[in-house]
Amino acid sequence: MTLFRAQGLTAGYGPVTVLHSIDVEVNEGEIVVMLGANGAGKTTTMRAISGVIPRQGIIELEGRSIQKAGPDVIVRGGVAQVPQGRGTFPELSVEDNLRAGAYIRRDGSAGVTADINKWFGVFPRLAERRAQRAGSLSGGEQQMLAIARALMSRPKLLLCDEPSLGLAPLITQELFHVIERLNRDEGLSVLLVEQNANLAMHMASKVYLLETGRVVASGSAAELGADDAIRKAYLGF
Amino acid sequence: MELFLQRLVDGLSEGSVYALIALGLVIIYRGTGHLNFAQGEMALFCAYVVYQLGEWGIPIGFAVILGMVVGFVIGATAEVALVRPIAKKSPFAVFIVTIGLFQFLNWLDGAIWGGQSLPNTGVGSKQLQYPSLFPNKPDDFVTVFGADIKIQSLGVIGLVLVLTALLFLVFNRTRLGLAMRAVAANTESSKLVGIKTSTVLMASWGIAAAIGALGGVVFAGINTNVNLGLMFTVFIYASAAATLGGFDSPGGAVIGGLTIGVIQNMTAGYADEWVGQEMKVGVAFLVIVAVLLVKPSGLFGTSKVERV
Numbered sequence: 001m002t003l004f005r006a007q008g009l010t011a012g013y014g015p016v017t018v019l020h021s022i023d024v025e026v027n028e029g030e031i032v033v034m035l036g037a038n039g040a041g042k043t044t045t046m047r048a049i050s051g052v053i054p055r056q057g058i059i060e061l062e063g064r065s066i067q068k069a070g071p072d073v074i075v076r077g078g079v080a081q082v083p084q085g086r087g088t089f090p091e092l093s094v095e096d097n098l099r100a101g102a103y104i105r106r107d108g109s110a111g112v113t114a115d116i117n118k119w120f121g122v123f124p125r126l127a128e129r130r131a132q133r134a135g136s137l138s139g140g141e142q143q144m145l146a147i148a149r150a151l152m153s154r155p156k157l158l159l160c161d162e163p164s165l166g167l168a169p170l171i172t173q174e175l176f177h178v179i180e181r182l183n184r185d186e187g188l189s190v191l192l193v194e195q196n197a198n199l200a201m202h203m204a205s206k207v208y209l210l211e212t213g214r215v216v217a218s219g220s221a222a223e224l225g226a227d228d229a230i231r232k233a234y235l236g237f
Numbered sequence: 238m239e240l241f242l243q244r245l246v247d248g249l250s251e252g253s254v255y256a257l258i259a260l261g262l263v264i265i266y267r268g269t270g271h272l273n274f275a276q277g278e279m280a281l282f283c284a285y286v287v288y289q290l291g292e293w294g295i296p297i298g299f300a301v302i303l304g305m306v307v308g309f310v311i312g313a314t315a316e317v318a319l320v321r322p323i324a325k326k327s328p329f330a331v332f333i334v335t336i337g338l339f340q341f342l343n344w345l346d347g348a349i350w351g352g353q354s355l356p357n358t359g360v361g362s363k364q365l366q367y368p369s370l371f372p373n374k375p376d377d378f379v380t381v382f383g384a385d386i387k388i389q390s391l392g393v394i395g396l397v398l399v400l401t402a403l404l405f406l407v408f409n410r411t412r413l414g415l416a417m418r419a420v421a422a423n424t425e426s427s428k429l430v431g432i433k434t435s436t437v438l439m440a441s442w443g444i445a446a447a448i449g450a451l452g453g454v455v456f457a458g459i460n461t462n463v464n465l466g467l468m469f470t471v472f473i474y475a476s477a478a479a480t481l482g483g484f485d486s487p488g489g490a491v492i493g494g495l496t497i498g499v500i501q502n503m504t505a506g507y508a509d510e511w512v513g514q515e516m517k518v519g520v521a522f523l524v525i526v527a528v529l530l531v532k533p534s535g536l537f538g539t540s541k542v543e544r545v
Contacts, residue, residue, distance in 0.1 A: 075431030089422035
C-alpha cells in the first residue's frame, strides 16, 4: 500500500527552483533510497516533504493531501525527519532532545519516558550521556540522537537526510543496521537520501537517482546496478 | 555595618528592576536573536496603564496583573505585526523597527498622560504620583542588625526572586518551556519535531513584555513618580545586566541586574568623594568591561560548544 506519494513536486528558495517536478513513492514497510551528488536537490526534497519550505505539486500521506499542511501537521501525520548535519538542539541535554522529539505526543509523560528508555536501549551510548549537552557529543552520537529524536514522535515514515555525512564508515554501517532493524522489526518505512551509494543500496527496496533537481532513473537496486552507465557514475565499480 | 546592609538592600531592590527588564531582553534574544530596543518603553506604557487603572479605583494588586496582561498583548502583537514580517526581509531592520516602536510608545504615553517626550524629559517635565506595590511610608521598615531596611525594598527583592523561580520552572518543567529552549537552540529542527515556532516566538515576546510591565510598575513605585524618561536609563542598565550575565542566560540576567544595582549603590555610597552619584554608572560599566575581557560570553552565557 502506498504510504507516501509526491507527484510533480517542485520546490526551491525564493526565485531559485531547485526541484523540478519530481515523482517519489514510498510503500508501507519499504526502505527507499534516493541517490544524488552534491547539489542534486536531496536536502531540498526532504525539506519540501516536511513542509519547512514552500512547495508545489501533489503530496499525499496515506492518500490525504499534505500539500498545504505546515510542518507540525506533517509530524503529527506521522512523518519525522532526521535533518542533514544531525540538527540536534546543542544547548539541550540528550534527554531533553528526546523529549522535544515527543513534542506532538499527547499520551502523557509515562509513555514518553518509556520510549526514551526504549531508544536508550537501542543506543546505549546515548543512555550514558543522557544529562550531557547534545552539542558535546561526537558526530556519530549526535546522529544517533537525531534518529532517536525523530523516532520519539512514533512516525510511520522516517526521512533520513544523509546520515553518513562526516561519519567513519564503521559508524555509518552501524547506523544503517539500526535503520534496517527498525524497518524489519517495527515496520517503519524509510526514505533515505545519500551520496554514499554502496552502503545504502543493498538495503533499498527501491532507488531513485536525482540529478540537478530531476529524477533521472528509478527502479530496484538490482535494476539500477545492471545499468552500466549508472553503475559507473554512481556506484563506482 | 548598618550602612552596608542598607546599601546592599537598596542596591538589590534597584537591581531587581534591571533584572526584570534584562530577563525580557534575554527571553526575546534567545528566541529570535534580536535586541528589543523598545523593552523599556513597553514597560513604561504598562506602568502608565496601571497608573490609570489605579486612578479609576482599581486596587493596585489587581491593576498590576491587568498591566501584565496588557504587556503580554503588546509584546505578542509587536512580534506578529511588526517584527516577523520585517525579519523575513532583513533581520537587521528589526533593530530599527524596535527603535521606532520605542519612539512611538514614548510619544503615545505623552499624548495620553502628558509630559515632554524623550529626549527632552527632565526637571520640570510632568510627573505623576505613583502608587507602590508595598508599604512605603517613612516608618515602614524593619530593623536588621541595627540597619533600617525598607519593607518596599524587601518586597521588591522577594517578588523578583519568586518570579525568577517561577520562570525557571516554566523553562525547565513545562512543554512551552521546552519548546522555547528548543527554538532558541535550533529553529529549523524545532519545526521538524512539530513545534509551532511562530506561536512560541509570539509567546516569548508576550512573556518578555509582561515581565517588563512588572519591572516598570515596581520601578515607578520605588521612584514614587512616573514620567516619560523613567525607563530610559533602566533600559541601558538592563542591557548592561544582560550583557554581564550572558545574553542567552535568564539566570545570568537576574544575577547581572542585581550585581549592577549593588555596584552602583556601593560605589556611590562609599566612594562618594571621587565617584559620586554622577559617575556611579561609569563604575558599573568598568566592571562589565573587565568581566567581558575575561569571559566574552558573559558570566553565565554559553560559549557555543559544537562538535561537527
